[in-house]
Amino acid sequence: MVETLTPSPSIWRLNPRRSIPTLFTSYKTLFALLWIVVFTSIFVWNRNFVDGFLIFRRPVTARSLPRFRPVAFNLTDFGAVGDGVTVNTLAFEKAVFMISKLGKSGGGQLNVPAGKWLTGPFNLTSHMTLFLDEDAVILGVDDETYWPLMPPLPSYGYGREHPGPRYGSLIHGQNLRDVVITGNNGTIDGQGQRWWKRYRQKLLNNTRGPLVQIMYSSDIVISNITLRNPPFWTLHPYDCKNVTIRNMTILAPLFEAPNTDGIDPDSCEDMLIEDSYISVGDDAIAIKSGWDQYGIAYGRPSKNILIRNLVVRSMVSAGISIGSEMSGGVSNVTVENVLVWNSRRAVRIKTAAGRGAYIRDIKYKNITFENVRVGIIIKTDYNEHPDAGFDPKAFPEIRDISYTSIHGEGVRVPVRIHGSADIPVRNVTFRDMSVGITYKKKHIFQCAYVSGRVIGSIFPKPCENLDLYDEQGTLVKKSVSENASDIDYDI
Ligand SMILES: *[C@@H]1O[C@H](CO)[C@@H](O)[C@H](O)[C@H]1NC(C)=O
Ligand SMILES: *[C@@H]1O[C@H](CO)[C@@H](O)[C@H](O)[C@H]1NC(C)=O
Ligand SMILES: *[C@@H]1O[C@H](CO)[C@@H](O)[C@H](O)[C@H]1NC(C)=O
Ligand SMILES: *[C@@H]1O[C@H](CO)[C@@H](O)[C@H](O)[C@H]1NC(C)=O
Ligand SMILES: *[C@@H]1O[C@H](CO)[C@@H](O)[C@H](O)[C@H]1NC(C)=O
Ligand SMILES: *[C@@H]1O[C@H](CO)[C@@H](O)[C@H](O)[C@H]1NC(C)=O
Ligand SMILES: *[C@@H]1O[C@H](CO)[C@@H](O)[C@H](O)[C@H]1NC(C)=O
Ligand SMILES: *[C@@H]1O[C@H](CO)[C@@H](O)[C@H](O)[C@H]1NC(C)=O
Numbered sequence: 119m120v121e122t123l124t125p126s127p128s129i130w131r132l133n134p135r136r137s138i139p140t141l142f143t144s145y146k147t148l149f150a151l152l153w154i155v156v157f158t159s160i161f162v163w164n165r166n167f168v169d170g171f172l173i174f175r176r177p178v179t180a181r182s183l184p185r186f187r188p189v190a191f192n193l194t195d196f197g198a199v200g201d202g203v204t205v206n207t208l209a210f211e212k213a214v215f216m217i218s219k220l221g222k223s224g225g226g227q228l229n230v231p232a233g234k235w236l237t238g239p240f241n242l243t244s245h246m247t248l249f250l251d252e253d254a255v256i257l258g259v260d261d262e263t264y265w266p267l268m269p270p271l272p273s274y275g276y277g278r279e280h281p282g283p284r285y286g287s288l289i290h291g292q293n294l295r296d297v298v299i300t301g302n303n304g305t306i307d308g309q310g311q312r313w314w315k316r317y318r319q320k321l322l323n324n325t326r327g328p329l330v331q332i333m334y335s336s337d338i339v340i341s342n343i344t345l346r347n348p349p350f351w352t353l354h355p356y357d358c359k360n361v362t363i364r365n366m367t368i369l370a371p372l373f374e375a376p377n378t379d380g381i382d383p384d385s386c387e388d389m390l391i392e393d394s395y396i397s398v399g400d401d402a403i404a405i406k407s408g409w410d411q412y413g414i415a416y417g418r419p420s421k422n423i424l425i426r427n428l429v430v431r432s433m434v435s436a437g438i439s440i441g442s443e444m445s446g447g448v449s450n451v452t453v454e455n456v457l458v459w460n461s462r463r464a465v466r467i468k469t470a471a472g473r474g475a476y477i478r479d480i481k482y483k484n485i486t487f488e489n490v491r492v493g494i495i496i497k498t499d500y501n502e503h504p505d506a507g508f509d510p511k512a513f514p515e516i517r518d519i520s521y522t523s524i525h526g527e528g529v530r531v532p533v534r535i536h537g538s539a540d541i542p543v544r545n546v547t548f549r550d551m552s553v554g555i556t557y558k559k560k561h562i563f564q565c566a567y568v569s570g571r572v573i574g575s576i577f578p579k580p581c582e583n584l585d586l587y588d589e590q591g592t593l594v595k596k597s598v599s600e601n602a603s604d605i606d607y608d609i
């Protein structure tokens with residue numbers, strides 16, 4: 119299991135140093151020559167691979183995998199062993215190192231074939247495609263001594279669970295461009311079980327690491343694979359731009375898998391999340407942007423995010439959340455065509471005094487609840503703080519939120535919007551809502567400090583805080599009690 123960072127022969131066999139004595143006085147010349155040899159070898163090897171394939175036309179060959187980059191490697195080229203026991207960190211690192219030299223010529227692809235590829239954390243590089251074939255499983259080493267510690271995220275000040283440094287992620291990237299993680303539904307499995315247990319037993323001194331974390335990067339695509347059993351959050355794009363997450367399966371146990379959020383867009387802009395199935399032990403999706411005074415100082419919002427065509431499940435938390443860490447602001451989020459089933463909560467906004475910033479221009483469309491306890495939630499007293507240094511007067515602003523075509527059945531509390539005098543919820547719109555309920559009809563559309571409107575007929579009957587309009591948009595009845603409070607957490 120133990121490995122060192124000493125380069126193994128496979129990568130260095132191309133090194134001409136041993137056979138050329140003292141001919142080269144300058145390291146620069148030697149280095150240039152070394153790279154010429156390496157590149158020639160790569161191209162010859164690639165051509166041979168393709169040619170060999172064509173010439174021999176073996177009747178039974180490995181299916182050729184789609185090629186997204188001019189050069190493709192097989193993880194086994196770097197000495198990896200897919201037996202689920204050998205630790206292959208070095209093979210991944212060598213592959214990434216090779217690809218990091220190919221950026222100018224379109225980058226490189228690393229194919230992970232069928233097998234169980236145990237590895238410690240490793241970093242990606244720009245212009246790279248990581249392709250996981252069918253039945254390929256990347257398994258994270260679950261012994262924390264393999265996991266490097268990294269500084270806290272600047273917008274959190276802390277490692278979320280413990281002060282000070284945090285564990286990095288299994289698959290990590292920083293300051294990258296043009297990265298693709300995809301495949302024929304191969305799997306990245308964080309083997310979180312040991313982490314969850316040690317977290318609950320309070321044996322960890324640092325915050326657990328996410329499964330995949332990409333930071334300060336742009337033009338990222340993650341698609342067509344399965345992610346499961348993360349030690350902590352599953353997929354964490356942090357301060358990124360132009361991220362597409364498509365056709366994914368994200369799985370963790372529904373209980374006793376603490377903080378296994380599915381996807382946490384954090385201070386990101388221009389993101390698309392679509393066509394995926396997420397069933398996890400915390401929020402399926404949680405849009406964030408930093409924590410209290412640290413997030414306010416960092417000041418990077420999450421915005422322009424489109425989430426659509428998902429089926430999600432969360433028994434502990436919620437399907438789609440915004441917050442509670444949102445101190446850089448969250449705006450222009452659309453959530454549409456989402457089914458939330460057998461869950462505790464469906465769509466939730468959570469924040470608290472101390473967060474500052476705003477949540478605005480949020481649109482929910484065509485959301486279906488199937489057997490959920492609480493459908494729509496806005497909670498403004500989610501009082502979890504990094505330390506006592508937050509400003510209790512930093513009130514977030516919450517406004518311009520619309521719920522259109524909300525349907526479903528088996529819902530206990532369809533709506534609970536709990537604003538306060540300090541954090542009122544402004545300009546909420548409901549239009550076309552009919553939800554089958556499982557409880558008495560009174561006090562199930564719960565409101566406090568909410569202003570806004572209901573357009574057309576909706577079921578169940580809305581709270582009195584909202585103005586009523588007909589289908590044509592004509593005011594029927596103006597509310598006189600936007601600050602009335604009818605909240606009951608016991609239902
Ligand atoms: C990768 O290498 C392994 C072992 O040599 C082989 O079984 C597999 O078919 C290769 N995959 C591709 C896509 O070349
Ligand atoms: C990945 O890169 C970051 C930033 O350079 C570094 O802090 C971290 O230790 C690296 N992780 C691994 C596993 O090498
Ligand atoms: C989704 O990914 C799977 C492989 O994981 C592939 O078979 C399927 O065709 C993809 N679907 C779409 C719509 O991309
Ligand atoms: C991908 O694999 C997961 C986990 O095994 C499975 O639930 C899902 O249906 C598969 N997706 C496709 C498109 O085959
Ligand atoms: C946590 O700290 C304690 C006390 O310093 C130490 O004994 C223990 O080994 C540490 N645990 C880990 C996982 O680093
Ligand atoms: C976003 O990233 C994708 C994938 O790398 C790329 O094709 C596209 O051009 C990028 N879009 C913008 C606006 O940069
Ligand atoms: C995902 O799979 C679908 C269907 O096979 C394919 O059209 C699409 O290009 C794949 N996406 C990526 C990035 O591999
Ligand atoms: C809002 O986000 C969408 C993506 O969901 C984007 O197309 C649109 O341009 C954004 N609107 C503004 C005003 O930035």
Ligand SMILES: *[C@@H]1O[C@H](CO)[C@@H](O)[C@H](O)[C@H]1NC(C)=O
Nearest residue numbers: 427454455456457484485486
């Ligand atoms: C609403 O969302 C569901 C998925 O939850 C989808 O099947 C349906 O086509 C959507 N309806 C419209 C009108 O887009």
Ligand SMILES: *[C@@H]1O[C@H](CO)[C@@H](O)[C@H](O)[C@H]1NC(C)=O
Nearest residue numbers: 479517518519520545546547
């Ligand atoms: C209320 O919110 C809607 C979007 O839901 C927006 O179009 C409208 O401009 C907002 N009204 C005010 C007065 O801000």
Ligand SMILES: *[C@@H]1O[C@H](CO)[C@@H](O)[C@H](O)[C@H]1NC(C)=O
Nearest residue numbers: 538539540542567598600601
């Ligand atoms: C309701 O409370 C808000 C915030 O505290 C306040 O701005 C508003 O004037 C109040 N509205 C009424 C009708 O009292």
